[in-house]
Amino acid sequence: MKRRARERTGAAGALIAGIVFLAPAAWNTAKRHGSPTDAPARLEDTREHLRETELAAEVTRLREELDAAARMRIEPAGIPADAARYSAQLADVLPFADPSGLRSAIWVYLPQSPAPPEDSALVYQRALAGRLMRAFPGGIAQAQTLLDRGFRVRYRCGEQSGILAGTGRRDAQPPFLPLLEAIHTTPLGALAPDALVYTSGGDGIFPAGLLIGRVAAEEVEITGNHQMVTAALCPDDLRSVVVVCDAARRAFSAALESER
DSSP states (O other), rough: OOOHHHHHHHHHHHHHHHHHHHHHHHHHHHHOOOOOGHHHHHHHHHHHHHHHHHHHHHHHHHHHHHHHHHHEEEEEEGGOOTTSEEEEEEEEEEOOOOTTTOOEEEEEEHHHHOOOOOTTTTTTTTEEEEEEEETTTTEEEEETTSSTTTEEEEEETEEEEEEEEEEEEEEETTTTOOEEEEEEEEEOOOOTOOOOEEEOOOTHHHOOEEEEEOOOHHHOOOOOOBBBEEEOOOOGSSEEEEEEEEEHHHHHHHHHHEEE
């Protein structure tokens, strides 16, 4: 009887010792991995990290493409390429609504200083997203989207080129992409339906080779003698963009500021 009591006492002691020994390790594991109620926050942190990684990679790709164009001495519309001509930085799109219903604009936060000059291009995944209009103190800036009726960009589509103008209209099918009107096309002639449209680089604002969109179906989107182009991006879906800055424009902007 006494031996059984000693065995039970020994087993209980071993159990208590095991709990005391394993408790710190279990506590540390719980702290590292969090409780089940922390799962949504951890998932959001992971998504944010992936988004920042994706945008950082996009900046790297843009810089590599611009450097490659410079090495090949590409000269869009007679403007010589320069490896140091463009720089790129990330910007977060802020959930602000523009006070004017007659224009389409987004607001972005630029964490780096100095802010890019006006008329810098906004890019997302190598597609044109808009144009920086003005920057304010604190890193806040307003940008014009392709949906704005005042938006203009020089384009090329195969052997043809011209100007695309914002219409304030959207495609009738989801995701309701902006529609731009092709004007002043040279050489004269209809653009091939469904053909891809890129920036030509001839306006001194947007780098050459950015995707603008695709020529809409001719029988559906012809307005007068002009064809319509469906934009590649919807401004409503943007959460972050890459601001591509022309070094010459930055230097000119800095010179104007120094004279004020």
